[in-house]
Amino acid sequence: xxxxxxxxxxxxxxxxxxxxxxxxxxxxxxxxxxxxxxxxxxxxxxxxxxxxxxxxxxxxxxxxxxxxxxxxxxxxxxxxxxxxxxxxxxxxxxxxxxxxxxxxxxxxxxxxxxxxxxxxxxxxxxxxxxxxxxxxxxxxxx
Amino acid sequence: xxxxxxxxxxxxxxxxxxxxxxxxxxxxxxxxxxxxxxxxxxxxxxxxxxxxxxxxxxxxxxxxxxxxxxxxxxxxxxxxxxxxxxxxxxxxxxxxxxxxxxxxxxxxxxxxxxxxxxxxxxxxxxxxxxxxxxxxxxxxxxxx
Numbered sequence: 001x002x003x004x005x006x007x008x009x010x011x012x013x014x015x016x017x018x019x020x021x022x023x024x025x026x027x028x029x030x031x032x033x034x035x036x037x038x039x040x041x042x043x044x045x046x047x048x049x050x051x052x053x054x055x056x057x058x059x060x061x062x063x064x065x066x067x068x069x070x071x072x073x074x075x076x077x078x079x080x081x082x083x084x085x086x087x088x089x090x091x092x093x094x095x096x097x098x099x100x101x102x103x104x105x106x107x108x109x110x111x112x113x114x115x116x117x118x119x120x121x122x123x124x125x126x127x128x129x130x131x132x133x134x135x136x137x138x139x140x141x142x
Numbered sequence: 143x144x145x146x147x148x149x150x151x152x153x154x155x156x157x158x159x160x161x162x163x164x165x166x167x168x169x170x171x172x173x174x175x176x177x178x179x180x181x182x183x184x185x186x187x188x189x190x191x192x193x194x195x196x197x198x199x200x201x202x203x204x205x206x207x208x209x210x211x212x213x214x215x216x217x218x219x220x221x222x223x224x225x226x227x228x229x230x231x232x233x234x235x236x237x238x239x240x241x242x243x244x245x246x247x248x249x250x251x252x253x254x255x256x257x258x259x260x261x262x263x264x265x266x267x268x269x270x271x272x273x274x275x276x277x278x279x280x281x282x283x284x285x286x
Binding site: 021033058060061079081 | 168171173174175176177178179180194195198199201202222223224225226227228229230238
């Protein structure tokens with residue numbers, strides 16, 4: 001099931017359709033400005049190098065936002081209840097990236113129906129730059 | 143023997159910021175910049191528009207961390223963002239007046255291949271004008 005609309009549509013092991021993208025320097029700068037992250041490291045190679053970094057980097061928050069989009073592209077009805085990310089390596093613009101995820105658990109309680117996912121952003125060399133988890137609420141069939 | 147890590151700042155509040163009402167323009171700009179595709183975050187009318195879950199990271203208080211953190215922990219200024227956890231509450235909508243309160247949630251040490259590192263978890267609780275929880279954000283900083 002590509003786009004589940006109800007809790008019953010989802011099985012453990014289901015893969016979230018991956019997002020393949022290469023961020024431009026302008027997209028990274030625009031995100032940093034919209035997210036009120038004025039650090040030079042997010043603005044340009046030149047300012048990042050002045051901070052001792054190899055070049056402009058993608059804010060960790062942008063990676064979290066990509067995880068969020070991965071969930072809602074998969075199931076527009078899903079509500080993200082919790083998002084966690086571990087930043088394991090620097091993410092740069094103009095670097096081909098793949099964001100992907102897999103359903104690891106389903107559980108129900110008197111609080112509702114929940115789905116757990118493992119998430120990752122990888123470089124094209126297979127380096128796991130950002131890993132994470134999400135707890136998602138998806139209502140049952142009516 | 144290395145001195146014991148001073149954890150006295152755990153629990154201390156270092157920022158409390160009340161933000162101006164959330165605008166439709168900022169929700170749409172954040173969502174577009176974050177490459178969101180869901181119309182609920184982009185093209186819905188103002189009454190139906192909701193911010194994406196990560197919108198709350200754009201709410202920056204006046205103080206990012208306690209001013210005396212590095213002095214108390216006796217560590218250098220080099221640090222980076224090691225991870226983040228967002229527990230989402232009620233959605234952010236146009237006109238919401240949000241308040242963020244930040245505290246030091248945890249301080250701990252880990253020894254790895256490259257030596258000893260100190261981790262500080264900064265917790266920010268964001269509430270709306272009705273006192274409802276909008277988000278609890280744990281930011282993990284690695285300092286050395």
